[in-house]
Amino acid sequence: AAGVIQSPRHLIKEKRETATLKCYPIPRHDTVYWYQQGPGQDPQFLISFYEKMQSDKGSIPDRFSAQQFSDYHSELNMSSLELGDSALYFCASSPQGSSYEQYFGPGTRLTVT
Amino acid sequence: AQSVTQPDIHITVSEGASLELRCNYSYGATPYLFWYVQSPGQGLQLLLKYFSGDTLVQGIKGFEAEFKRSQSSFNLRKPSVHWSDAAEYFCAVGARGNKLVFGAGTILRVKS
Numbered sequence: 075a076a077g078v079i080q081s082p083r084h085l086i087k088e089k090r091e092t093a094t095l096k097c098y099p100i101p102r103h104d105t106v107y108w109y110q111q112g113p114g115q116d117p118q119f120l121i122s123f124y125e126k127m128q129s130d131k132g133s134i135p136d137r138f139s140a141q142q143f144s145d146y147h148s149e150l151n152m153s154s155l156e157l158g159d160s161a162l163y164f165c166a167s168s169p170q171g172s173s174y175e176q177y178f179g180p181g182t183r184l185t186v187t
Numbered sequence: 188a189q190s191v192t193q194p195d196i197h198i199t200v201s202e203g204a205s206l207e208l209r210c211n212y213s214y215g216a217t218p219y220l221f222w223y224v225q226s227p228g229q230g231l232q233l234l235l236k237y238f239s240g241d242t243l244v245q246g247i248k249g250f251e252a253e254f255k256r257s258q259s260s261f262n263l264r265k266p267s268v269h270w271s272d273a274a275e276y277f278c279a280v281g282a283r284g285n286k287l288v289f290g291a292g293t294i295l296r297v298k299s
Contacts, residue, residue: 078230105285107285107286107287109287115291116277116289116290116291116292117231117277117287117289118289119286119287119288122284122285122286129284129285130284130285130286132286164230164231166231166287168285174219174221174236174238174281174285174287175233175236176233176287177233178223178230178231178232178233179230180229180230181229181230183228
């Protein structure tokens, strides 16, 4: 079965640089969620999109932005990177009518040096 | 606000022994509850979910969980643990806005 695809899987950036993370949801899933998992931490919700509109926002820094495109893929843009942004970033998608049933991608490990 | 508590940070069990991972939630209405498993450096895999109905939920890999409203609990169980079950387990509750709120996780170690 098709799963959530995230790219890149690993990313190394320097402080103050920018990064773009991509997420391709499972086919026919219309909702995308972004979570951030710091070292030894539980995943924290960042932002979500439903039908290309932002549906909810969590503890996402102003330096971060995200959008969902017409093909339902989503991108998380991160600017002015800080050391504390080093984390595993997960994207999850959910099917129509079952938003709590979220399927997670493998994550993008971002390291900021 | 919704919250999840997993009181055990680490649990060690012998291979073949039974397992129970504890999860308590705080939520005003009937909760949507989930258990996810995460192997080191990997993504989160959904083990099972509870939305409504039968309070004993069967999941993948031989796991089950029981929803107990009176105790605000959703404990995960497995009758016989395999070495491949060693991982970190997260309990989560569906919160307002459809996001998931996770517990801090329980790291399971399996000794042979």
